[in-house]
């Protein structure tokens with residue numbers, strides 16, 4: 206059985222209801238866009254495997270409900286997040302103003318090492334724009350985050366933003382990743398050696414074990 210991925214990373218999407226979190230996630234994982242708005246209840250997640258610097262990363266992305274009434278549930282997911290995608294809607298100023306609140310919740314409930322990016326979604330709706338790109342950039346700078354404008358509708362910057370936050374997570378966990386890859390190399394060398402020895406011994410029928418799935422932090 207071929208190894209399917211090297212590392213698992215957990216991302217969390219946060220932002221007001223209707224900013225397009227579910228659509229962004231579906232665009233990234235399924236290359237689809239559904240214009241209807243069915244509010245997420247509590248949390249949901251989707252997975253996608255991407256390759257970064259030769260490492261196969263299984264990205265598990267948690268999509269949270271933006272509605273206030275689910276906040277008690279969704280906050281329970283902050284603790285295990287390694288990366289956060291804060292999303293606002295460029296055609297909805299209040300959703301932009303609320304980013305500060307989402308960010309302060311993350312400060313309170315997420316691990317210190319958590320990586321964050323800021324995303325202004327619905328960039329295809331230029332005529333309806335209420336938040337300028339410059340305002341987005343400045344807010345991101347204030348919080349020390351990288352900034353993207355995306356469109357789940359046209360797919361603009363969707364893959365780039367999810368890939369970037371995953372890269373930031375890998376960088377933040379670099380030592381863990383190096384250790385994992387180091388032990389994988391050792392393991393493969395050992396397995397190859399055993400395989401070679403086995404092939405020289407006609408009585409040796411031992412199967413070569415397959416690397417198991419591992420996570421990128423404890």
Ligand SMILES: Nc1nc2c(ncn2[C@@H]2O[C@H](COP(=O)(O)OP(=O)(O)OP(=O)(O)O)[C@@H](O)[C@H]2O)c(=O)[nH]1
Nearest residue numbers: 222223224225226227228240242245271356357358
């Ligand atoms: N024009 C445009 N519309 C979008 C885009 N992304 C999402 N929408 C629309 O915005 C609405 C809300 O999208 P959702 O993805 O359901 O929003 P959400 O943030 O997941 O909402 P909650 O689950 O309630 O938190 C839907 O009607 C989408 O069609 C986009 O990039 N461009």
